[in-house]
Amino acid sequence: MTNGWIDIKNTDLALVMGGNPAENHPCGFKWVIEAKRNRNAKLIVVDPRFTRTAATSDLFCQIRAGTDIAFLGGMINYAIANNRIAHDYLLNYTNAAFIVKEGFKLPEDGLYSGFDHATQTYDRSTWTYEDGSDSGGVVASHAAPAAAAPGAPKPLPPLPAKVAYDLTLQHPRCVFQLLKQQYSRYTPEMVERVTGISKDQFLKTAELFTSIRKDGDMKKVATIIYAVGWTQHSFGTQTIRTAAMLQLLLGNVGRAGGGVNALRGHSNIQGATDLAGVFDILPGYLKVPTPADGDLAAYLKRTTPTSSKPNPWDSYNYWSNTPKFTVSLLKSMYGDAATKENQWAFDYLPKVDRNYSWTQIWDNMYRGSVKGLLAFGMNGVAIGPDSQKNIEALKKADFLVVGEIYPDETSEFWRSPGITLDEMKTIQTTVYRLPCAGFAEKDGTMTNSARWLQWKYAAVPPPGDARLDQDILAQIFLKVRGLYQTRGGKFPDPILNLTWAYSDPQHPPLAEVAKELNGKALADLTDPKTQVTIKKGQQVPGFAWLKDDGTTACGNWLYAGSWTEAGNQMARRDTSDPSGLGVYQNWAWSWPANRRVMYNRASCDPSGKPWDASRKQVWWNETAQSWVGNDVPDFKLDSNPKDHMGPFIMNPEGVGRIFGPLAAFADGPFPEHYEPIESPVANLFHPNQPNNPVVKKMKTPADKYAGPNDGYNVICTTYRLTEHYHYWTKNNPMNVQLVPEPFIELPVELAQELGIKGNDKIKVSSIRSYYIAKAFVTKRIKPMMIDGKKTYQIGIPIHQGYRGIQEDAGRDARTILNRLTPTVVDPNAYTPEFKGFLVKVEKV
Amino acid sequence: MSQATLAIKKISGHPGPAPGADVERDYQVAKLIDTTTCIGCKACEVACLEWNGYTFTETTFDNSYQTMPSTAWNYWNLIKFNEHEREDGTLQLLMRKDQCMHCADPGCLMACPADGAIVQYTNGIVDFQQQNCIGCGYCVSGCPFDIPKFNPTTKKMFKCTLCSDRVSQGLEPACIKSCPTGCLHFGSKEDMTYLAESRAKQLRENFGFEKAGVYDPAGVGGTGVIYVLHDVTDPEAYGGLPKDPHIPWVVRFWKGPAKWIGNLAMLFGVLGVTLHYFRYGPKEIHPPKNGDGGKP
Secondary structure, rough: OOOHHHHHHHEEEEEEEEOOHHHHHHHHHHHHHHHHHHOOEEEEEEEEOOOOOHHHOOEEEEEEOOOHHHHHHHHHHHHHHHOOOOOHHHHHHHHHHHHHHHOOOOOOOOOOOOOEOOOOOEHHHHOOEEEEEOOOOOOOOOOOOOOOOOOOOOOOOOOOEEEEEOOOOOOOOEEHHHHHHHHOOHHHHHHHHHOOOOHHHHHHHHHHHHHHHHHHOOOOOEEEEEEEHHHHHOOOOHHHHHHHHHHHOOOOOOOOOOEEEEEEOOOOOHHHHHHHOOOOHHHHHOOOOOOOOOOHHHHHHHHHOOOEEEEEOOEEEEEEHHHHHHHHHHHHHHHHOOOOOOOOHHHHHHOOOOOOOHHHHHHHHHOOOEEEEEEEOHHHHOOOOOOOHHHHHHHHOEEEEEOOOOOOOOOOOOHHOOOHHHHHHOOOOOEEEEEEEOOHOOEEEEOOOOOOOEEEOOOOOOOOOOHHHHHHHHHHHHHHHHHHHHHHOOOOHHHOOOOOOOOOHHHHHHOHHHHHHOEEEEOEOOOOOOOEEEOOOOEOOHHOOOOOOOOEEOOHHHHHOOOHHHHHHHHEEEOOOOOOOOOOOOOOOEEOOOOOOEEEHHOOOOOOEEEEEEHEEEEEEOOOOEEEEOOOOOOOOOOOOOEEEEEOOOOOOOOOOOOOOOOOOOOOOOOOOOOOOOOOOOOOOOOOOOOOOOOOOOOOOOOOOOOHHOOOOEEEEOOOOOOOOHHHHOOHHHHHHHOOEEEEEHHHHHHHHHOOOOOOOOEEEOOOEEEEEEEEEEEEOEEEEOEEEEOOEEEOOOOOOOOOHHHOOOOOOOOOOHOOOOOEEEEOOEEEEEEEEEEEEEEE | HHHHHHHOOOOOOOOOOOOOOOOOEEEEEEEEEEEEOOOOOOHHHHHHHHHHHHOOOOOOOOOOOOOOOOOOOOOOOOOEEEEEEEEOEEEEEEEEEOOOOOEOOOHHHHHOOOOOOEEEOOOOOEOOOHHHOOOOOOOHHHHHOOEEEEEEOOOOOEOOOOOHHOOOOHHHHHHHHHEEEEOOEEEEHHHHHHHHHHHHHHHHOOOOOOOOOOOOOHHHEEEEEEEEEEOOOOOHHHHOOOOOOOOOEEEEEEEOOOHHHHHHHHHHHHHHHHHHHHHOOOOOOOOOOOOOOOOO
């Protein structure tokens, strides 16, 4: 979330799309209700189904799964055409005025400039700004076209330091004009044909959403709230980009009640990504080294951006501190073994040579190169996609370790439905099942969607033989290190030199791990500006103290400030909120720097005055020559508004990116509508380029993809229910009685066509597998007209499987939903396309 | 409790007894359910079970999100779901928390023949006292909301207590405490009515629900559970909330006129006997004329 849960109460308008917070985040959804009750805020819900969130909405649009970019692109088009945009914000806080390099081409035919059909990748060298260092301003629009020669991938040139720009926004190659041109194709008529939302309904929605900028008013704010309904597509990142662009266009980012807000589906998913639970990042979103990074200097050169902006403007470019964060991380990991001479042990870090994302791990196991799996805190077979492929993969593995609180589908993959006793005997995988502690049996922190780190205490000790996850991992590590010590190995140094200075190495206390993440001084340090000193061994007060000379250690720069000399900031429970904006500055701790709304400099006009005086977050205090406020300013404190420093300090441009240059995205600097990999219709924008061009299908025999000509023509989407939590709660009687059995939601009209009545057993098949459950015949999903053709959507909850109260009692068909879903991923985040695949429906 | 400790015993400079002495005031309590902000999460269902010590009930999926068709003797709190199509063709997913309405004029209590099996507290809570219940089920016929339910094992009737055990200790009912959106409120009837009316006004004026209103039916003397509805003219759409609930005439007749007719009949009977006594004197036992009848 750019903002936070409580901040939603400050909004005037909420657009919920690709999410169902009333069902999946009921406690957080209260803030939408608060806004409705206390501010008369309106709620727009766009979803393939009329959900329980939609039940409280003021306007609902039923959308075809996977067409969100078409809808949002239509909104951008509407906002520009009707001048419902935040002009000053757009000009000063985004790259709307930046001029894009000659040779860049918009995807009228579905492809941006630089596409290489052979490798299915883009040469992105034209996706950049025009160098403005000679002219210092607008460049002539008839400069010689730069040759965009596709070929062998070469390192991309950096962004120009001085960008050509046009403050009149009239230059044909300025970002604003390109944006306008790009989405001029997304007319209300196109939106209707592609998404299935009638033109009237779309116009009503666009009118309501953009009404906050009616007549140039800047006071009102709208928020966009989304979840995995947006991410789980082969163009998921670009959907979120479209929302971010719309919010920048309307001046809603950085403001109380605004922003682009991702709702996390697990209590600590935010923490998992912050701490690099993903293969391509290190803690604090530092980039992972690749083999091409010969040494630390090369790595830092590649990963440390240099500012790129119009010459008269200023850019903080906070990522310029990357070397400090990186060296402090290396010092935290390798302690005294990290020295200046050995480049702070840079060579100890694994170099990532290719994609090791979720679906890739399973694909590698299926192909036989991954021999074992340690599965903690997740149920890989049930998660899918294509659960059957994962089951087949596990059959080929040597070993599987599952740390869980219940027997789950993964640890019992060998008895999944369809496996005969004879086949069971042939499965040679050794399965180790480790009973683990549940969330209430552990202390530590969870980082919520609002980026808050909240310290929690263990409520009860783990039952029986159950152990804490960190104890199990620590003991495995110590055992492995012991083996390296006694037997040696090819490269024992990273293992032998890893810092493991816990008071009880076998049972690392999480309080000590938390302190390690915050970081400490390794020498006496003095801030040259304030003359404040911290002593060697003391916790650092914040990431501004981190150094690249080895005098600080920090496990995650974003968490610096969470456990200082003043104690555990995450355990704070002060409920005072003097501003009334729901900031709660002294409740727990929020990254970065205890800041509750990110980019909050943008809540003020260029002169430093809040756009809305009734929602004052931060402001420029002329007397003090400093930024002050109710929240921690997300800005250089002494940067006078006259200096025109951009509020988006993490971008080298200093401004919000309406155009995402160079390597920012694999599939285009502007989002474009592509069809899901399995789609019932042609891409109406460019039939010859139906799907995201850089998306690659998997190639094992298990990976099959269908089209409507294969007899699969019903669109299927997946979701969670408020009554259940993933694959756990089918073991809990209280949840089971609320929703006892699996079901499939289908429209009344489709049911009538197929002679299906409510509660009938039905079978849904994709080209990969099938799923059996009872029919839930509902008016809440209507047939849709897609390009004039009647099209049906159905929805299936993900929760059931073959282990649980009902399953064990034989009251359930015991199939797993994700046997249906295809293995195909978003090219930026590698999230699988769980939403919007093709199936057929029949009565059992 | 707090009222008792703050009740005035003596008072300075005041002739006569302390004003208000020996007068106990009790709030009429009420639960407000704003159906327009209910998200059907069923937290109240689980909270009710857990507070009252009920465990797992086997349920069956029935083409709905609704947990079961109606409340049960061990399931007092149920969200009723209805996919409702309005006249303009738009869809509503109506969700209403169903439970005992705690009528001011409780039909169950009126119908109940067992001494002390149903009581109404001064705060308005209508409570079943199972130790006095004879399991006759008459309360069912007295209730216009289909709430009292029979436990076949103990042969007693059960229903929502409005958490009288919690309320007597100054706590809100368990369902209220669990509600994540704040669609449930608890307080004095006066406050809840005010809150409900202001919310209904907001819905009418700002959200286009012209028929929004408060459900507090007069037919049962008003209720201790009041609803805000998007359309107060159509409560039936909310999982069969009766439009004009009242105690069935049979019960009213039986417990009203019929009772008096019965009493009258009994009175006349006694009167007749008395008059007969005075007119004809006591019935005499005549000795047997033929001499053998009196033998033991």
